[in-house]
Amino acid sequence: MSQGRPRGEEQPVTARGQLRVYLGAAPGVGKTYKMLDEGHRRRDRGTDVVVGYVECHGRKHTEALVAGLEVAPRKTVTYRGATFTEMDLDAVLARRPRVALVDELAHTNVPGSGNAKRWQDVQQLLDAGIDVITTLNIQHLESLNDVVAQITRVPQRETVPDEVVRRAEQIELVDMTPEALRRRLAHGNVYAPDKIDAALGNYFRVGNLTALRELALLWLADKVDDQLDRYRAEHHIDTTWETRERVVVALTGGPEGDTLIRRAARIADRSKGADLLAVHVARSDGLAGADPAHLARQRALVESLGGTYHQVVGTDIPAALLEFARGVNATQLVLGASRRGRLAQLFSPGVAVTTTAESGPIDVHLVTHEEVKRGRARITAAGGLAPIRRWAGFALAALGLPALTVGLTQVRGHLSLPSDILLYLAAVVAVALVGGLYPALIAAVAGFLLLNWYFTPPIHQWTIAERENILALAVFLLVAGGVSTVVDLAARRTRDAARARAEAETLSTLAGSVLRGTRPLPALLDRLRETFQLTGVTLLERREDIASGPDLQHDPAAWRLAAAVGDQPCLTPAQGDADVSVGDVCLVLRGHPLAAADRRVVEAFAAQAAVALRQERLAEQAAAVGPLAEVDRLRTALLSAVSHDLRTPLASAKAAVDGLRIPDVEFSDADRDELLATAGESLERLSRLVENLLDMSRLQAGVLAMAPQLTSLAEAIPLAVDDLADGGHGVRIRVPDDLPEVHADPALLERALANVLANALRYSPPDQPPLVTASEYAGQLEVRIIDHGPGVPAADWDRIFLPFQRLGDRDNATGVGLGLALSRGLIEAMGGTLTPETTPGGGLTMVISLPAAPPTDDGPDQATEPTILDHIDRIDGRRDGEQGARV
Numbered sequence: 001m002s003q004g005r006p007r008g009e010e011q012p013v014t015a016r017g018q019l020r021v022y023l024g025a026a027p028g029v030g031k032t033y034k035m036l037d038e039g040h041r042r043r044d045r046g047t048d049v050v051v052g053y054v055e056c057h058g059r060k061h062t063e064a065l066v067a068g069l070e071v072a073p074r075k076t077v078t079y080r081g082a083t084f085t086e087m088d089l090d091a092v093l094a095r096r097p098r099v100a101l102v103d104e105l106a107h108t109n110v111p112g113s114g115n116a117k118r119w120q121d122v123q124q125l126l127d128a129g130i131d132v133i134t135t136l137n138i139q140h141l142e143s144l145n146d147v148v149a150q151i152t153r154v155p156q157r158e159t160v161p162d163e164v165v166r167r168a169e170q171i172e173l174v175d176m177t178p179e180a181l182r183r184r185l186a187h188g189n190v191y192a193p194d195k196i197d198a199a200l201g202n203y204f205r206v207g208n209l210t211a212l213r214e215l216a217l218l219w220l221a222d223k224v225d226d227q228l229d230r231y232r233a234e235h236h237i238d239t240t241w242e243t244r245e246r247v248v249v250a251l252t253g254g255p256e257g258d259t260l261i262r263r264a265a266r267i268a269d270r271s272k273g274a275d276l277l278a279v280h281v282a283r284s285d286g287l288a289g290a291d292p293a294h295l296a297r298q299r300a301l302v303e304s305l306g307g308t309y310h311q312v313v314g315t316d317i318p319a320a321l322l323e324f325a326r327g328v329n330a331t332q333l334v335l336g337a338s339r340r341g342r343l344a345q346l347f348s349p350g351v352a353v354t355t356t357a358e359s360g361p362i363d364v365h366l367v368t369h370e371e372v373k374r375g376r377a378r379i380t381a382a383g384g385l386a387p388i389r390r391w392a393g394f395a396l397a398a399l400g401l402p403a404l405t406v407g408l409t410q411v412r413g414h415l416s417l418p419s420d421i422l423l424y425l426a427a428v429v430a431v432a433l434v435g436g437l438y439p440a441l442i443a444a445v446a447g448f449l450l451l452n453w454y455f456t457p458p459i460h461q462w463t464i465a466e467r468e469n470i471l472a473l474a475v476f477l478l479v480a481g482g483v484s485t486v487v488d489l490a491a492r493r494t495r496d497a498a499r500a501r502a503e504a505e506t507l508s509t510l511a512g513s514v515l516r517g518t519r520p521l522p523a524l525l526d527r528l529r530e531t532f533q534l535t536g537v538t539l540l541e542r543r544e545d546i547a548s549g550p551d552l553q554h555d556p557a558a559w560r561l562a563a564a565v566g567d568q569p570c571l572t573p574a575q576g577d578a579d580v581s582v583g584d585v586c587l588v589l590r591g592h593p594l595a596a597a598d599r600r601v602v603e604a605f606a607a608q609a610a611v612a613l614r615q616e617r618l619a620e621q622a623a624a625v626g627p628l629a630e631v632d633r634l635r636t637a638l639l640s641a642v643s644h645d646l647r648t649p650l651a652s653a654k655a656a657v658d659g660l661r662i663p664d665v666e667f668s669d670a671d672r673d674e675l676l677a678t679a680g681e682s683l684e685r686l687s688r689l690v691e692n693l694l695d696m697s698r699l700q701a702g703v704l705a706m707a708p709q710l711t712s713l714a715e716a717i718p719l720a721v722d723d724l725a726d727g728g729h730g731v732r733i734r735v736p737d738d739l740p741e742v743h744a745d746p747a748l749l750e751r752a753l754a755n756v757l758a759n760a761l762r763y764s765p766p767d768q769p770p771l772v773t774a775s776e777y778a779g780q781l782e783v784r785i786i787d788h789g790p791g792v793p794a795a796d797w798d799r800i801f802l803p804f805q806r807l808g809d810r811d812n813a814t815g816v817g818l819g820l821a822l823s824r825g826l827i828e829a830m831g832g833t834l835t836p837e838t839t840p841g842g843g844l845t846m847v848i849s850l851p852a853a854p855p856t857d858d859g860p861d862q863a864t865e866p867t868i869l870d871h872i873d874r875i876d877g878r879r880d881g882e883q884g885a886r887v
Contacts, residue, residue: 015129017126017129017130018126018132018170019122019167019169020168020171021105021170021171021172022134022136022172022174023137023138023165023174024136024137024138024173024216025138025174025212025213025216026137026213027137028184028185028190030174030176031135032054034135036062036065040069042099043068048097048099049069049099049100049101050092050097050099050101051070051071051100052072052102052125053086053087053102053103053104053118054071054101057190058192059189061189069101072087072092072100073088073091074087075087075088075090077110078112079112086110087102089125093125093128093130096128099131099132099133100125100131100132101132102122104118105118105122105134105136106118106137106140106158106159119160138212140159140160141219142159142160143162145159148215151208152203152208153780173217181204181209182206182840185204186841202777206837206838245268245332246330247267247268247276247331247332247334248279248324248332249276249302249333250334250335250336251295252336253292253294253295254294254336257294258298258301259367260334260336260367261301261307264334265306267334268307275308276302277330278307279309279311279325280311281312282311292600292603292604293603293604293607296608318351318358321333321351321355322362330362332363333359333362333363333364334364335355335366335367337352337367338352338353352366389434390438391435393432393434394439394442396431396439396443397435397439397443400427400431401424401427401446404423405450405454412454417451417455417456420455421451421476424450424451424476425447425479427447428440428444429480431484432484433487436484436488440480440481443480447476520612521539521562524612525539525563526565528602529565529566532589532598532602534589535590536570537587537588537589537590538590539561539585539586539587540562540571540573541561541585541613542584542586543558543559553572554572556571556572558572559573570590575588575590576588576590577590578593580602582609583610585606585609587609589602650682652678652681652682653678653682653686656679660672660676708744709744709746710743711743711744711745712741713735714736714774716749717733717735717753717774717783719750720750720751720757721772723750723751729769730761730766731761731769732771734772734774736775740852740853741852742850743830743853744832748829749827749850751823752822752823752827755823756823756834759820759846760785760787760844763787764788764789765789771785773786779852780849780852781849781850781851782847782849783849784845784847784848787843787844788839788842791844800820800836801821801834802821832849833849834847834849835849
């Protein structure tokens with residue numbers, strides 16, 4: 001094996017080393033094992049490999065792989081009286097191996113080290129030309145830190161910037177199914193035996209592991225997409241690579257968009273889960289053609305179908321559309337058939353034909369729709385200037401041109417004809433700036449005639465003697481007309497841009513007010529009233545039993561008042577100054593007539609109002625039906641329970657008492673005691689059933705009396721076990737004495753624990769009695785009641801908490817099925833939760849979680865490995881406490 005070059009010698013310029021990352025979905029999946037195995041493989045191939053740092057956490061198989069590899073010595077760092085070991089970066093750089101194995105990329109170095117983070121040490125190794133193989137868990141990526149904390153309820157303080165990992169030349173995912181990882185954990189291959197139960201119940205839940213696994217796969221998929229995009233860009237590849245089906249649907253903002261979206265969604269579904277993307281190309285020149293109401297509805301439709309909505313800006317619509325499709329590596333493009341007539345298509349092929357001709361390998365689907373038959377409506381553009389400005393332009397032309405003519409005739413001998421033309425041209429431009437196109441055109445023609453009559457030889461005749469003068473006057477007329485057109489067009493564009501900006505701001509404000517409001521419908525109507533300065537806005541809903549007809553506008557019986565703001569609400573659409581209908585909903589405006597240019601924005605308001613009204617109706621129906629269904633179900637179940645289960649202990653007690661009352665029978669003392677015991681047990685069972693029924697009714701009515709106080713689980717659990725039949729014989733208890741207390745009602749907590757324990761004891765095998773453990777996790781105290789019985793399928797977990805349900809029972813002597821339902825109700829009333837889990841190896845685990853009282857001392861988390869930050873925090877806390885004591 002080659003030896004490194006001493007650091008004192010001059011080092012040759014070397015290329016940057018390559019980084020390989022083993023990315024794990026969760027702790028314990030085998031990242032360190034894979035890293036060491038790769039080190040052995042490269043060493044056997046003749047590569048100089050050194051272990052810069054490895055942490056085995058007491059795992060025997062991992063420790064066995066370290067043997068046979070050269071391990072760089074660690075350096076010792078002292079921090080506030082405590083001693084830690086860290087990777088000796090200087091020693092590894094001096095050794096200068098070809099490959100360095102560095103475990104735990106997200107590790108935080110002890111204060112006083114050269115770098116604050118280990119990933120910074122790795123960067124120095126890479127800069128020195130040393131290849132590095134490292135490990136990292138998905139929860140330590142900076143971008144996923146808050147997501148993981150929300151899922152697992154364990155904050156991760158050690159993070160690595162995503163960009164550091166994305167720059168790695170190789171990233172390999174080390175994955176394992178949640179069930180396999182939990183089995184590894186249960187067999188002691190990950191943590192010490194005293195941490196297994198807490199780890200299984202806290203961080204290593206099936207749901208947590210599944211979510212972390214999905215995060216890892218999605219993050220790595222994005223990395224692969226980035227690599228593919230970079231490769232295509234570096235090699236100037238513009239063609240589509242069908243590595244993944246992506247269907248892009250083009251939206252014009254017209255009503256046909258709904259048809260196109262649904263067709264594209266069906267194409268994506270047939271392509272086995274292809275991505276669906278909708279795109280709208282907005283004209284960069286400010287020309288408006290899209291209806292915001294249609295686009296808002298179509299965006300919601302796309303997102304409801306699992307797709308994404310995008311908007312791009314471009315003057316050339318086919319080019320912008322194809323640029324977007326190629327940018328997302330689309331494989332199929334869905335367009336609507338052209339609404340243009342045949343005559344128009346002779347002069348311009350249109351967007352669909354042009355896009356199809358230039359699409360290349362992208363498959364283009366032209367979908368017909370109803371709008372093709374109707375054709376495109378002709379749009380008459382309104383003038384860009386206000387009427388008062390046009391009249392001012394005509395007045396300026398009528399007064400200014402004669403005044404200019406009189407002035408020029410006074411100096412006719414001192415100015416040439418080109419100078420006269422330039423002055424008239426300046427007057428025409430002035431008229432165009434004031435009044436727009438039509439006054440300017442009239443001024444240009446009038447100026448042409450005045451120049452011909454007064455200043456072009458022969459004077460005072462409508463003839464022109466010289467050809468140069470004819471050309472000069474013709475150019476004057478053309479330039480004047482062109483300038484007038486440009487000025488008027490600029491005014492139109494300015495007005496269109498201002499209106500578009502106002503519409504965008506209005507819609508943005510609309511969306512914000514609806515999202516922030518607790519009652520979206522009144523907030524939406526009030527925003528509409530303020531925006532258009534109306535005196536009142538009314539939302540009417542057409543009654544279902546009224547057929548549509550011409551008289552609906554004036555018939556109050558045909559409409560139902562849904563919501564109103566402002567002055568007196570309108571009872572029919574005819575009572576308002578304007579109305580906009582969306583399906584069976586009509587938005588009635590009062591205050592002033594609605595301008596045609598404002599109708600598109602009002603239609604967007606109407607569409608949002610219809611959606612908000614539909615949501616309110618659905619919420620009202622759900623709120624009305626839910627309690628009725630629950631009452632009916634409980635009534636039926638209660639009658640069934642009373643008719644079967646309550647009668648059994650009552651019949652047993654009555655039979656025992658009646659037997660004792662028979663005068664002709666002489667009972668021995670033993671027989672008499674047995675009958676009395678039977679009667680007592682039956683009456684006690686009946687008393688418990690009745691008590692459970694009463695408590696369940698109090699819970700549902702919200703009148704259950706509670707007296708919460710600080711309660712110790714270490715004391716409550718043994719008391720609950722003693723309340724079981726035969727004193728809970730065989731139940732194993734493993735509860736630490738130093739657990740913090742909880743805020744709970746001691747009697748109700750003991751009763752809830754007893755019910756869950758009785759259920760576990762009923763289904764546990766005789767040789768495997770239930771096990772009760774307790775631990776603290778993320779501010780919650782969790783009690784785990786573990787049995788190894790037949791278990792319950794995950795699909796039936798919700799059913800076991802329903803009142804009067806005994807899943808799998810065949811007899812009526814085991815109670816009315818209120819035990820678990822009552823226990824969950826009592827626990828939730830005390831601010832906790834009761835949830836089931838599958839016991840590793842078979843069986844069912846019930847997890848009772850209650851908020852812990854504020855702890856007096858922070859200890860290490862039982863579900864995760866202690867980090868250097870934990871040790872530093874404990875040292876700092878102890879030092880602060882000592883200083884406080886001295887003060």
